[in-house]
Amino acid sequence: MTRPWAVSKLPSLRPFLASLAILVVLTPGAPAQQAPRADLVGVVLGPAGEGLKGVQILLGDSELVALSDEQGAFRVDGLAPGVYRLTFFKPGYEVHRYRYVFPDRLPAEIDLGAVVLNPLAEGLATVTGTVVDSATAEPVIAAQLMLDQETVGLTDASGNFVVEGVTPGLRILEVRRIGYQPVFVDLEVSAGNPHIDLLVKLTALPPYLEEVVVEAEASRYGTGKLRRFWRRQQSGVGHFITAADIEEREPLVPTDLLRDVPGLWVRRGPYGNNQVELARTVPGCSSPTYFLDGARVGDRDIDATVSPRDILGIEIYTRPSQVPSEFNTRGDPTCGVVAVWMR
Numbered sequence: 001m002t003r004p005w006a007v008s009k010l011p012s013l014r015p016f017l018a019s020l021a022i023l024v025v026l027t028p029g030a031p032a033q034q035a036p037r038a039d040l041v042g043v044v045l046g047p048a049g050e051g052l053k054g055v056q057i058l059l060g061d062s063e064l065v066a067l068s069d070e071q072g073a074f075r076v077d078g079l080a081p082g083v084y085r086l087t088f089f090k091p092g093y094e095v096h097r098y099r100y101v102f103p104d105r106l107p108a109e110i111d112l113g114a115v116v117l118n119p120l121a122e123g124l125a126t127v128t129g130t131v132v133d134s135a136t137a138e139p140v141i142a143a144q145l146m147l148d149q150e151t152v153g154l155t156d157a158s159g160n161f162v163v164e165g166v167t168p169g170l171r172i173l174e175v176r177r178i179g180y181q182p183v184f185v186d187l188e189v190s191a192g193n194p195h196i197d198l199l200v201k202l203t204a205l206p207p208y209l210e211e212v213v214v215e216a217e218a219s220r221y222g223t224g225k226l227r228r229f230w231r232r233q234q235s236g237v238g239h240f241i242t243a244a245d246i247e248e249r250e251p252l253v254p255t256d257l258l259r260d261v262p263g264l265w266v267r268r269g270p271y272g273n274n275q276v277e278l279a280r281t282v283p284g285c286s287s288p289t290y291f292l293d294g295a296r297v298g299d300r301d302i303d304a305t306v307s308p309r310d311i312l313g314i315e316i317y318t319r320p321s322q323v324p325s326e327f328n329t330r331g332d333p334t335c336g337v338v339a340v341w342m343r
Contacts, residue, residue: 038102040076042112044068044088052117058087081105085158091194093117094164095126120164125189127163129198131155131175140202146174166196175200225293226341228326229313237322239263241314253303254311254340263318263336264288273301278318278336288318288336291327302340312341 044055051072059065059076066074076086081104088096094117102110120126127147131140139159145152147163148171155161163173171187180202187196233240239261251257255274259266262279269275277287290297292305317323318336327337 036105037078037080038107039109040079040100040112041109042074042115044072044074044090044115044117046093047116047118052090052093055088055090055093055117058089060085060087088115088117089195090117093119095128095162095195097160097162120194123168124164125166125168125194125196127166127173127187127189127196127198129161129200131159131161131177131200131202133180134201134203140177140180143175143177143180143200143202146176148172149174173198175202177202180204226313229315229339229341232315232324237317239316239318241316243312246308246311251308254306254308254314255303257308257314258316258338261316261318264316274303276302276338285335288316288338289327291337291339293342294326294339296327302338306340306342310343312343314341315339 044052046052051068051070053068053070053072055068055072055074056064057066057068057074057076065076068074079102081102084100084102086098086100088098096115096117098112098115100112131143132138133140139155139157141155141157141159143155143159143161145154145161145163147166152163153161166187166189168189171189173185173187174182175185176182181204183200183202185198185200189196229240232238241257246257249257253274255266255276258264258276265277265279267275267277275287278285290302297305316336316338317327320335323335323337327339
């Protein structure tokens with residue numbers, strides 16, 4: 001038996017559903033957190049103050065980010081805080097590289113002012129490049145550059161080099177570094193090719209030591225892997241934690257031992273782990289570099305790597321002037337160092 005009145009008595013749900021749909025669509029979401037960005041502007045000029053058109057502005061050595069206009073003006077959009085190296089290149093002119101440090105709090109626009117490029121002497125060329133380890137692709141620092149057996153420079157902290165004023169002809173560039181096989185590069189320099197850019201890969205030599213007999217008297221600094229540890233402690237530079245200190249303090253993790261070290265901050269990280277930061281920071285280098293038994297292990301989580309009961313000693317250097325030469329062989333020498341010695 002049908003009841004027509006049953007349908008007519010029920011209120012319609014369509015207007016309610018339609019308003020709900022509109023509410024869902026129009027409700028704004030929470031604004032996304034974005035890192036601050038800034039635009040970099042400037043002008044490239046010739047030696048007489050004229051604007052240079054068509055100058056390539058490269059981020060590093062390879063990423064083209066801008067070209068100068070007819071007045072020499074350029075703009076690089078949307079750079080986050082950090083350390084940048086810009087290369088300015090135009091055929092027939094000297095190659096210039098500039099290192100810029102952008103702080104955490106960026107204005108909307110940063111004006112670099114005028115960048116002056118001088119023309120190359122007629123017929124001369126510039127050779128630029130980077131020297132890296134063939135196995136790890138890490139930059140090789142202080143590699144010696146020789147052009148036709150004449151030393152013309154060394155690579156910088158990023159493995160880069162610039163050799164200017166190269167005369168035309170077939171030239172031989174030799175790249176050498178202790179511990180690596182030398183590399184010889186044939187260069188065909190001509191007036192029509194004023195800029196040559198190279199990537200040089202050096203192959204590490206296998207370690208080889210002849211058998212020797214060493215005789216020495218016992219030293220008051222002791223023997224074994226901690227010999228230099230004790231010697232450096234006597235110098236009074238840096239902060240040292242001994243096995244006796246560790247036993248007395250009974251830390252749960254190694255970074256607990258660093259909490260009272262002047263110049264270091266130990267903070268709780270986002271995943272519950274301890275993060276160690278340098279109190280005196282430089283751009284691009286806010287945390288110390290770790291060494292384990294003399295071998296560089298970067299900025300890895302040291303708490304997840306070693307146990308406090310396996311540590312013989314720790315030496316800490318929080319200032320660039322403190323870091324011994326043993327820990328400045330690779331990486332940025334301005335970083336602090338935490339060297340851990342194991343049993």
